[in-house]
Amino acid sequence: MNVFLDAFAWIFSPDRTTGYLPLWEAILQHLGFTFGSVAIAAVIAIPAGWAIGHTGKGREIAVFLSGAARSLPSLGLVVLLYLVIGVNFKEQAAVVAFVLLAIPSILAGAYAGIEAINRSTVEAGRAVGMTPMQILWKIEVPLGLPLLIGGIRSAVLQVVATVTIAAYVGLGGLGFALIQGIQTRNAAQILGASIVVVILALVLDGAFALFQRIVVPRGVAVQNSSPTRRRTRRAPVPAT
Template sequence: MNLLIQGIAWLFDGANWPDTAIPGLGSQLAGQLGITGASVVLAAVVAIPLGVRIGHTGRGRLAAILASNAARALPTLGLFSAVVLLLTLEPDWLSPVIPLALLGIPPLLAGVYAGIESVDRQTVDAARAMGMTEWQIITRVELPLGAPLVIGGLRATVLQVVATATLASFYGFTTIGNTVLLGPSSNLYVPMIGGSLLVTALALALDGVFALLQRLSAPRGVSRGSRSRTTTARGRPVTTTPTGTPV
Protein backbone atom coordinates (compact mmCIF):
# COMPACT_ATOMS: atom_id res chain seq x y z
CA MET A 1 0.00 0.00 0.00
CA ASN A 2 2.89 2.34 0.80
CA LEU A 3 4.32 1.76 -2.68
CA LEU A 4 0.95 2.58 -4.25
CA ILE A 5 0.73 5.85 -2.33
CA GLN A 6 4.26 6.75 -3.39
CA GLY A 7 3.36 5.96 -7.00
CA ILE A 8 0.34 8.28 -6.86
CA ALA A 9 2.45 11.03 -5.31
CA TRP A 10 5.12 10.56 -8.00
CA LEU A 11 2.48 10.78 -10.72
CA PHE A 12 1.21 14.11 -9.40
CA ASP A 13 4.70 15.56 -8.99
CA GLY A 14 4.94 18.30 -11.62
CA ALA A 15 8.68 17.76 -11.98
CA ASN A 16 8.07 14.43 -13.73
CA TRP A 17 5.99 15.86 -16.57
CA PRO A 18 8.40 18.16 -18.52
CA ASP A 19 11.15 16.72 -20.72
CA THR A 20 14.56 16.56 -19.05
CA ALA A 21 17.28 14.05 -19.90
CA ILE A 22 14.50 11.63 -20.87
CA PRO A 23 11.00 12.30 -22.24
CA GLY A 24 8.71 13.46 -19.45
CA LEU A 25 5.24 12.14 -18.74
CA GLY A 26 3.72 14.80 -20.98
CA SER A 27 5.65 13.61 -24.02
CA GLN A 28 5.02 9.97 -23.10
CA LEU A 29 1.28 10.58 -22.81
CA ALA A 30 1.25 12.40 -26.16
CA GLY A 31 3.17 9.54 -27.77
CA GLN A 32 0.77 6.97 -26.32
CA LEU A 33 -2.26 8.87 -27.62
CA GLY A 34 -0.67 9.49 -31.02
CA ILE A 35 0.20 5.84 -31.62
CA THR A 36 -3.23 4.77 -30.32
CA GLY A 37 -5.08 7.22 -32.55
CA ALA A 38 -3.15 6.28 -35.69
CA SER A 39 -3.60 2.57 -34.99
CA VAL A 40 -7.35 2.88 -34.43
CA VAL A 41 -7.77 4.94 -37.61
CA LEU A 42 -5.87 2.35 -39.64
CA ALA A 43 -7.92 -0.46 -38.09
CA ALA A 44 -11.13 1.43 -38.88
CA VAL A 45 -10.12 1.95 -42.52
CA VAL A 46 -9.92 -1.83 -42.90
CA ALA A 47 -12.60 -3.09 -40.51
CA ILE A 48 -15.51 -0.70 -41.09
CA PRO A 49 -15.97 -1.16 -44.88
CA LEU A 50 -15.40 -4.90 -44.55
CA GLY A 51 -17.80 -5.18 -41.62
CA VAL A 52 -20.47 -3.16 -43.42
CA ARG A 53 -20.19 -5.39 -46.49
CA ILE A 54 -20.42 -8.58 -44.45
CA GLY A 55 -23.32 -7.30 -42.36
CA HIS A 56 -25.26 -5.96 -45.34
CA THR A 57 -24.83 -8.91 -47.69
CA GLY A 58 -24.39 -11.74 -45.16
CA ARG A 59 -21.51 -13.12 -47.23
CA GLY A 60 -18.07 -13.83 -45.80
CA ARG A 61 -19.20 -13.91 -42.17
CA LEU A 62 -17.55 -17.26 -41.39
CA ALA A 63 -14.28 -16.22 -43.03
CA ALA A 64 -14.29 -12.97 -41.04
CA ILE A 65 -14.85 -14.84 -37.77
CA LEU A 66 -12.02 -17.27 -38.52
CA ALA A 67 -9.66 -14.45 -39.51
CA SER A 68 -10.57 -12.44 -36.40
CA ASN A 69 -9.96 -15.42 -34.13
CA ALA A 70 -6.61 -16.06 -35.81
CA ALA A 71 -5.60 -12.41 -35.35
CA ARG A 72 -6.53 -12.54 -31.67
CA ALA A 73 -4.26 -15.55 -31.23
CA LEU A 74 -1.20 -13.67 -32.51
CA PRO A 75 1.41 -13.05 -29.77
CA THR A 76 1.64 -9.30 -29.27
CA LEU A 77 5.38 -9.07 -28.67
CA GLY A 78 6.08 -11.48 -31.52
CA LEU A 79 3.98 -9.39 -33.89
CA PHE A 80 5.73 -6.21 -32.76
CA SER A 81 9.13 -7.81 -33.27
CA ALA A 82 8.27 -9.14 -36.72
CA VAL A 83 7.08 -5.74 -37.98
CA VAL A 84 9.60 -3.48 -36.23
CA LEU A 85 12.72 -5.59 -36.70
CA LEU A 86 12.07 -7.25 -40.05
CA LEU A 87 10.43 -4.40 -41.98
CA THR A 88 11.89 -0.98 -42.75
CA LEU A 89 8.96 1.39 -42.80
CA GLU A 90 8.87 5.10 -43.54
CA PRO A 91 7.84 7.09 -41.60
CA ASP A 92 9.12 5.03 -38.69
CA TRP A 93 6.01 5.59 -36.55
CA LEU A 94 4.24 3.08 -38.81
CA SER A 95 6.27 0.29 -37.18
CA PRO A 96 4.20 0.19 -33.96
CA VAL A 97 1.00 1.34 -35.67
CA ILE A 98 0.68 -1.62 -38.05
CA PRO A 99 0.83 -4.41 -35.42
CA LEU A 100 -1.49 -2.47 -33.12
CA ALA A 101 -3.95 -1.97 -35.98
CA LEU A 102 -3.88 -5.70 -36.71
CA LEU A 103 -4.72 -6.37 -33.06
CA GLY A 104 -7.51 -3.79 -33.13
CA ILE A 105 -9.25 -5.00 -36.28
CA PRO A 106 -11.02 -8.12 -34.84
CA PRO A 107 -13.20 -6.42 -32.17
CA LEU A 108 -14.07 -3.53 -34.48
CA LEU A 109 -14.90 -5.85 -37.38
CA ALA A 110 -17.13 -7.93 -35.10
CA GLY A 111 -18.89 -4.83 -33.79
CA VAL A 112 -19.55 -3.41 -37.26
CA TYR A 113 -20.98 -6.50 -38.91
CA ALA A 114 -23.00 -7.39 -35.80
CA GLY A 115 -24.40 -3.86 -35.73
CA ILE A 116 -25.48 -4.05 -39.37
CA GLU A 117 -26.90 -7.54 -38.90
CA SER A 118 -28.87 -6.47 -35.83
CA VAL A 119 -31.19 -4.29 -37.94
CA ASP A 120 -34.52 -5.99 -38.45
CA ARG A 121 -34.83 -7.50 -41.93
CA GLN A 122 -38.36 -6.14 -42.36
CA THR A 123 -37.04 -2.60 -41.82
CA VAL A 124 -34.43 -3.13 -44.53
CA ASP A 125 -37.00 -4.61 -46.92
CA ALA A 126 -39.33 -1.66 -46.25
CA ALA A 127 -36.54 0.79 -47.08
CA ARG A 128 -35.79 -1.12 -50.28
CA ALA A 129 -39.49 -1.10 -51.20
CA MET A 130 -39.51 2.70 -50.82
CA GLY A 131 -36.92 2.91 -53.57
CA MET A 132 -33.78 3.40 -51.52
CA THR A 133 -30.54 2.30 -53.09
CA GLU A 134 -28.29 -0.17 -51.27
CA TRP A 135 -25.95 2.67 -50.29
CA GLN A 136 -28.88 4.67 -48.89
CA ILE A 137 -30.05 1.64 -46.93
CA ILE A 138 -26.58 1.28 -45.40
CA THR A 139 -26.09 4.95 -44.53
CA ARG A 140 -29.66 5.92 -43.59
CA VAL A 141 -31.04 2.72 -42.06
CA GLU A 142 -28.48 0.10 -41.06
CA LEU A 143 -25.65 2.27 -39.74
CA PRO A 144 -27.89 4.61 -37.66
CA LEU A 145 -29.82 1.69 -36.14
CA GLY A 146 -26.68 -0.40 -35.60
CA ALA A 147 -24.59 2.51 -34.29
CA PRO A 148 -24.49 1.37 -30.63
CA LEU A 149 -22.93 -1.96 -31.58
CA VAL A 150 -20.55 -0.30 -34.05
CA ILE A 151 -19.36 2.16 -31.41
CA GLY A 152 -19.14 -0.74 -28.94
CA GLY A 153 -16.69 -2.45 -31.29
CA LEU A 154 -14.73 0.78 -31.63
CA ARG A 155 -14.71 1.11 -27.86
CA ALA A 156 -13.26 -2.37 -27.44
CA THR A 157 -10.61 -1.65 -30.09
CA VAL A 158 -9.54 1.60 -28.43
CA LEU A 159 -9.20 -0.07 -25.02
CA GLN A 160 -7.13 -2.92 -26.42
CA VAL A 161 -4.85 -0.64 -28.44
CA VAL A 162 -4.27 2.02 -25.78
CA ALA A 163 -3.12 -0.59 -23.27
CA THR A 164 -0.96 -2.51 -25.74
CA ALA A 165 0.67 0.66 -27.12
CA THR A 166 2.80 0.69 -23.96
CA LEU A 167 4.89 -2.09 -25.52
CA ALA A 168 6.09 0.24 -28.28
CA SER A 169 8.68 1.61 -25.85
CA PHE A 170 10.50 -1.74 -26.14
CA TYR A 171 11.49 -0.66 -29.65
CA GLY A 172 12.53 2.93 -28.98
CA PHE A 173 9.20 4.73 -29.33
CA THR A 174 8.06 7.24 -26.72
CA THR A 175 5.07 5.97 -24.75
CA ILE A 176 4.17 5.61 -21.08
CA GLY A 177 5.97 2.30 -21.32
CA ASN A 178 9.23 4.29 -20.96
CA THR A 179 8.26 4.84 -17.34
CA VAL A 180 6.57 1.50 -16.71
CA LEU A 181 9.60 -0.45 -17.93
CA LEU A 182 11.96 1.67 -15.82
CA GLY A 183 11.10 -0.31 -12.68
CA PRO A 184 12.32 -3.82 -13.57
CA SER A 185 15.43 -2.53 -15.35
CA SER A 186 16.53 -0.01 -12.71
CA ASN A 187 14.77 -1.17 -9.54
CA LEU A 188 12.75 2.07 -9.57
CA TYR A 189 9.34 0.69 -8.73
CA VAL A 190 7.67 3.94 -7.74
CA PRO A 191 7.82 5.34 -11.33
CA MET A 192 6.62 1.97 -12.59
CA ILE A 193 3.55 2.17 -10.34
CA GLY A 194 2.95 5.78 -11.35
CA GLY A 195 3.17 4.95 -15.07
CA SER A 196 0.86 1.96 -14.65
CA LEU A 197 -1.70 4.18 -12.92
CA LEU A 198 -1.44 6.71 -15.75
CA VAL A 199 -2.13 4.04 -18.39
CA THR A 200 -5.08 2.80 -16.34
CA ALA A 201 -6.49 6.30 -15.93
CA LEU A 202 -6.10 6.97 -19.66
CA ALA A 203 -7.91 3.72 -20.55
CA LEU A 204 -10.75 4.47 -18.12
CA ALA A 205 -11.13 8.02 -19.48
CA LEU A 206 -11.34 6.78 -23.08
CA ASP A 207 -13.74 4.04 -22.05
CA GLY A 208 -15.99 6.63 -20.40
CA VAL A 209 -16.00 8.80 -23.53
CA PHE A 210 -16.95 5.91 -25.81
CA ALA A 211 -19.52 4.60 -23.32
CA LEU A 212 -21.21 8.01 -23.48
CA LEU A 213 -21.05 8.07 -27.28
CA GLN A 214 -22.49 4.57 -27.40
CA ARG A 215 -25.36 5.56 -25.16
CA LEU A 216 -26.12 8.73 -27.13
CA SER A 217 -25.96 6.92 -30.48
CA ALA A 218 -28.99 4.74 -29.75
CA PRO A 219 -31.89 5.99 -31.92
CA ARG A 220 -35.07 7.14 -30.23
CA GLY A 221 -37.26 4.22 -29.26
CA VAL A 222 -34.30 1.86 -28.92
CA SER A 223 -33.35 0.80 -25.41
CA ARG A 224 -30.29 2.54 -23.98
CA GLY A 225 -30.01 0.33 -20.93
CA SER A 226 -26.74 -1.26 -19.92
CA ARG A 227 -28.11 -4.76 -19.43
CA SER A 228 -27.14 -7.48 -21.86
CA ARG A 229 -29.75 -7.97 -24.53
CA THR A 230 -30.50 -10.34 -27.36
CA THR A 231 -32.08 -9.26 -30.62
CA THR A 232 -32.90 -11.15 -33.74
CA ALA A 233 -30.94 -10.02 -36.77
CA ARG A 234 -31.86 -11.48 -40.12
CA GLY A 235 -32.62 -14.80 -38.58
CA ARG A 236 -29.50 -14.82 -36.37
CA PRO A 237 -29.41 -14.10 -32.63
CA VAL A 238 -27.04 -11.26 -31.69
CA THR A 239 -26.22 -11.07 -28.00
CA THR A 240 -24.36 -8.05 -26.69
CA THR A 241 -22.47 -7.42 -23.49
CA PRO A 242 -22.89 -4.27 -21.36
CA THR A 243 -20.15 -2.59 -23.47
CA GLY A 244 -22.15 -3.27 -26.59
CA THR A 245 -19.71 -5.70 -28.16
CA PRO A 246 -21.17 -8.86 -29.69
CA VAL A 247 -20.53 -12.25 -28.13
Protein backbone atom coordinates in the same frame (compact mmCIF):
# COMPACT_ATOMS: atom_id res chain seq x y z
CA MET B 1 -0.32 1.44 1.15
CA ASN B 2 3.08 3.12 1.21
CA VAL B 3 3.78 1.74 -2.26
CA PHE B 4 0.65 3.46 -3.63
CA LEU B 5 1.55 6.70 -1.86
CA ASP B 6 5.01 6.52 -3.40
CA ALA B 7 3.46 5.84 -6.80
CA PHE B 8 1.20 8.90 -6.62
CA ALA B 9 4.14 10.93 -5.32
CA TRP B 10 6.07 9.85 -8.41
CA ILE B 11 3.18 10.83 -10.71
CA PHE B 12 2.78 14.33 -9.24
CA SER B 13 6.47 14.99 -8.70
CA PRO B 14 7.81 18.15 -10.40
CA ASP B 15 10.40 15.89 -12.01
CA ARG B 16 7.66 14.44 -14.23
CA THR B 17 7.50 17.74 -16.16
CA THR B 18 11.18 17.68 -17.06
CA GLY B 19 13.77 15.21 -18.27
CA TYR B 20 14.12 13.13 -21.43
CA LEU B 21 10.41 12.30 -21.68
CA PRO B 22 8.06 14.34 -19.46
CA LEU B 23 4.92 12.55 -18.34
CA TRP B 24 2.56 14.79 -20.31
CA GLU B 25 4.56 14.15 -23.49
CA ALA B 26 4.53 10.39 -22.84
CA ILE B 27 0.72 10.52 -22.47
CA LEU B 28 0.38 12.42 -25.76
CA GLN B 29 2.60 9.90 -27.53
CA HIS B 30 0.57 7.07 -26.03
CA LEU B 31 -2.68 8.62 -27.24
CA GLY B 32 -1.15 9.33 -30.64
CA PHE B 33 -0.21 5.69 -31.18
CA THR B 34 -3.62 4.58 -29.88
CA PHE B 35 -5.88 6.80 -31.95
CA GLY B 36 -3.66 6.67 -35.02
CA SER B 37 -3.71 2.87 -35.05
CA VAL B 38 -7.44 2.64 -34.34
CA ALA B 39 -8.19 5.20 -37.08
CA ILE B 40 -6.25 3.18 -39.66
CA ALA B 41 -7.94 -0.02 -38.48
CA ALA B 42 -11.35 1.66 -38.75
CA VAL B 43 -10.71 2.73 -42.35
CA ILE B 44 -9.95 -0.90 -43.19
CA ALA B 45 -12.48 -2.75 -41.03
CA ILE B 46 -15.63 -0.60 -41.17
CA PRO B 47 -16.26 -0.80 -44.95
CA ALA B 48 -15.48 -4.53 -44.89
CA GLY B 49 -17.83 -5.07 -41.94
CA TRP B 50 -20.63 -3.09 -43.55
CA ALA B 51 -20.22 -5.07 -46.77
CA ILE B 52 -20.39 -8.36 -44.86
CA GLY B 53 -23.43 -7.31 -42.85
CA HIS B 54 -25.26 -5.86 -45.87
CA THR B 55 -24.66 -8.76 -48.26
CA GLY B 56 -24.44 -11.59 -45.72
CA LYS B 57 -21.36 -12.92 -47.54
CA GLY B 58 -17.88 -13.52 -46.16
CA ARG B 59 -18.84 -13.73 -42.49
CA GLU B 60 -17.05 -17.04 -41.95
CA ILE B 61 -13.85 -15.68 -43.47
CA ALA B 62 -14.08 -12.55 -41.32
CA VAL B 63 -14.57 -14.60 -38.15
CA PHE B 64 -11.59 -16.80 -39.05
CA LEU B 65 -9.29 -13.85 -39.81
CA SER B 66 -10.43 -12.02 -36.68
CA GLY B 67 -9.68 -15.04 -34.53
CA ALA B 68 -6.28 -15.44 -36.15
CA ALA B 69 -5.45 -11.77 -35.60
CA ARG B 70 -6.51 -11.96 -31.93
CA SER B 71 -4.19 -14.92 -31.34
CA LEU B 72 -1.09 -13.07 -32.54
CA PRO B 73 1.28 -12.16 -29.67
CA SER B 74 1.51 -8.37 -29.76
CA LEU B 75 5.04 -8.04 -28.42
CA GLY B 76 6.35 -10.79 -30.69
CA LEU B 77 4.62 -9.18 -33.69
CA VAL B 78 6.08 -5.75 -32.93
CA VAL B 79 9.60 -7.18 -32.60
CA LEU B 80 9.19 -9.31 -35.75
CA LEU B 81 7.97 -6.37 -37.84
CA TYR B 82 10.72 -4.22 -36.33
CA LEU B 83 13.31 -6.72 -37.55
CA VAL B 84 11.69 -7.26 -40.94
CA ILE B 85 10.86 -3.65 -41.83
CA GLY B 86 14.05 -2.23 -40.35
CA VAL B 87 15.27 0.05 -37.61
CA ASN B 88 14.44 3.19 -39.59
CA PHE B 89 10.75 2.21 -39.70
CA LYS B 90 10.20 1.12 -36.12
CA GLU B 91 7.20 3.41 -35.67
CA GLN B 92 5.55 1.94 -38.75
CA ALA B 93 6.26 -1.58 -37.47
CA ALA B 94 4.59 -0.83 -34.15
CA VAL B 95 1.58 0.84 -35.79
CA VAL B 96 1.04 -2.16 -38.09
CA ALA B 97 0.98 -4.46 -35.05
CA PHE B 98 -1.52 -2.22 -33.23
CA VAL B 99 -3.71 -1.96 -36.34
CA LEU B 100 -3.85 -5.76 -36.60
CA LEU B 101 -4.87 -5.86 -32.95
CA ALA B 102 -7.67 -3.30 -33.44
CA ILE B 103 -9.20 -4.67 -36.66
CA PRO B 104 -11.06 -7.72 -35.22
CA SER B 105 -13.15 -5.75 -32.71
CA ILE B 106 -14.06 -3.02 -35.19
CA LEU B 107 -14.86 -5.53 -37.93
CA ALA B 108 -17.10 -7.52 -35.60
CA GLY B 109 -18.89 -4.38 -34.41
CA ALA B 110 -19.48 -3.22 -37.98
CA TYR B 111 -21.10 -6.38 -39.32
CA ALA B 112 -22.82 -7.35 -36.05
CA GLY B 113 -24.50 -3.94 -35.92
CA ILE B 114 -26.11 -4.53 -39.30
CA GLU B 115 -26.93 -8.19 -38.64
CA ALA B 116 -28.73 -7.24 -35.42
CA ILE B 117 -31.25 -5.05 -37.25
CA ASN B 118 -34.76 -6.45 -37.48
CA ARG B 119 -35.19 -7.74 -41.05
CA SER B 120 -38.73 -6.34 -41.16
CA THR B 121 -37.22 -2.85 -40.95
CA VAL B 122 -35.03 -3.55 -43.97
CA GLU B 123 -37.94 -5.07 -45.87
CA ALA B 124 -40.00 -1.97 -45.12
CA GLY B 125 -37.30 0.12 -46.75
CA ARG B 126 -37.38 -2.07 -49.83
CA ALA B 127 -41.17 -1.86 -49.89
CA VAL B 128 -41.10 1.94 -50.20
CA GLY B 129 -38.66 1.73 -53.11
CA MET B 130 -35.28 2.30 -51.45
CA THR B 131 -32.22 1.18 -53.38
CA PRO B 132 -29.66 -1.12 -51.71
CA MET B 133 -27.34 1.85 -51.08
CA GLN B 134 -30.17 3.88 -49.57
CA ILE B 135 -31.03 0.96 -47.29
CA LEU B 136 -27.40 0.73 -46.23
CA TRP B 137 -26.88 4.43 -45.47
CA LYS B 138 -30.36 5.39 -44.22
CA ILE B 139 -31.33 2.25 -42.28
CA GLU B 140 -28.50 -0.18 -41.62
CA VAL B 141 -25.65 2.21 -40.84
CA PRO B 142 -27.61 4.46 -38.41
CA LEU B 143 -29.22 1.53 -36.60
CA GLY B 144 -25.95 -0.40 -36.46
CA LEU B 145 -23.91 2.55 -35.22
CA PRO B 146 -24.14 1.76 -31.47
CA LEU B 147 -22.63 -1.70 -31.93
CA LEU B 148 -19.97 -0.27 -34.23
CA ILE B 149 -19.00 2.29 -31.57
CA GLY B 150 -18.91 -0.59 -29.09
CA GLY B 151 -16.42 -2.38 -31.33
CA ILE B 152 -14.28 0.73 -31.63
CA ARG B 153 -14.47 1.15 -27.86
CA SER B 154 -13.18 -2.39 -27.36
CA ALA B 155 -10.40 -1.82 -29.89
CA VAL B 156 -9.30 1.41 -28.18
CA LEU B 157 -9.08 -0.32 -24.80
CA GLN B 158 -7.04 -3.19 -26.25
CA VAL B 159 -4.66 -0.88 -28.07
CA VAL B 160 -4.20 1.66 -25.25
CA ALA B 161 -3.08 -1.18 -22.98
CA THR B 162 -0.82 -2.72 -25.62
CA VAL B 163 0.89 0.50 -26.74
CA THR B 164 3.11 0.22 -23.67
CA ILE B 165 5.16 -2.43 -25.52
CA ALA B 166 6.19 0.17 -28.11
CA ALA B 167 8.94 1.19 -25.70
CA TYR B 168 10.59 -2.19 -26.21
CA VAL B 169 11.68 -1.08 -29.69
CA GLY B 170 12.81 2.37 -28.59
CA LEU B 171 9.57 4.30 -28.99
CA GLY B 172 8.03 6.55 -26.36
CA GLY B 173 4.71 6.47 -24.59
CA LEU B 174 4.01 5.43 -21.04
CA GLY B 175 5.82 2.16 -21.63
CA PHE B 176 9.10 4.08 -21.47
CA ALA B 177 8.56 4.85 -17.79
CA LEU B 178 7.54 1.25 -17.12
CA ILE B 179 10.66 -0.20 -18.72
CA GLN B 180 12.88 2.39 -17.08
CA GLY B 181 11.35 1.53 -13.72
CA ILE B 182 11.95 -2.18 -14.27
CA GLN B 183 15.56 -1.57 -15.22
CA THR B 184 16.21 0.62 -12.18
CA ARG B 185 14.00 -1.52 -9.89
CA ASN B 186 11.95 1.52 -8.98
CA ALA B 187 8.64 0.10 -7.72
CA ALA B 188 7.05 3.53 -7.33
CA GLN B 189 7.79 4.38 -10.97
CA ILE B 190 6.48 1.04 -12.24
CA LEU B 191 3.25 1.33 -10.27
CA GLY B 192 2.87 5.04 -11.04
CA ALA B 193 3.18 4.52 -14.78
CA SER B 194 0.76 1.58 -14.56
CA ILE B 195 -1.77 3.74 -12.71
CA VAL B 196 -1.57 6.40 -15.41
CA VAL B 197 -2.24 3.77 -18.09
CA VAL B 198 -5.23 2.44 -16.13
CA ILE B 199 -6.67 5.94 -15.61
CA LEU B 200 -6.19 6.69 -19.29
CA ALA B 201 -8.03 3.49 -20.23
CA LEU B 202 -10.90 4.26 -17.81
CA VAL B 203 -11.31 7.80 -19.15
CA LEU B 204 -11.39 6.58 -22.75
CA ASP B 205 -13.80 3.78 -21.87
CA GLY B 206 -16.15 6.24 -20.16
CA ALA B 207 -16.01 8.63 -23.10
CA PHE B 208 -16.82 5.92 -25.63
CA ALA B 209 -19.57 4.48 -23.41
CA LEU B 210 -21.22 7.92 -23.34
CA PHE B 211 -20.78 8.32 -27.10
CA GLN B 212 -22.28 4.87 -27.64
CA ARG B 213 -25.43 6.00 -25.82
CA ILE B 214 -25.60 9.27 -27.73
CA VAL B 215 -25.52 7.66 -31.19
CA VAL B 216 -28.55 5.47 -30.51
CA PRO B 217 -31.23 6.72 -32.98
CA ARG B 218 -33.90 8.75 -31.24
CA GLY B 219 -36.79 6.48 -32.18
CA VAL B 220 -34.97 3.40 -30.91
CA ALA B 221 -34.04 5.16 -27.67
CA VAL B 222 -37.62 6.24 -27.06
CA GLN B 223 -38.91 2.76 -27.79
CA ASN B 224 -36.40 1.13 -25.43
CA SER B 225 -37.18 3.55 -22.60
CA SER B 226 -40.96 3.66 -23.06
CA PRO B 227 -42.81 2.93 -19.79
CA THR B 228 -45.62 1.31 -21.76
CA ARG B 229 -43.31 -1.37 -23.10
CA ARG B 230 -44.30 -4.47 -21.23
CA ARG B 231 -43.64 -8.15 -21.47
CA THR B 232 -46.30 -9.96 -23.47
CA ARG B 233 -48.44 -12.20 -21.33
CA ARG B 234 -50.64 -15.07 -22.32
CA ALA B 235 -54.36 -14.40 -22.05
CA PRO B 236 -56.03 -16.36 -19.24
CA VAL B 237 -57.93 -19.40 -20.36
CA PRO B 238 -61.65 -18.94 -19.60
CA ALA B 239 -63.16 -21.41 -17.19
CA THR B 240 -65.44 -24.02 -18.66
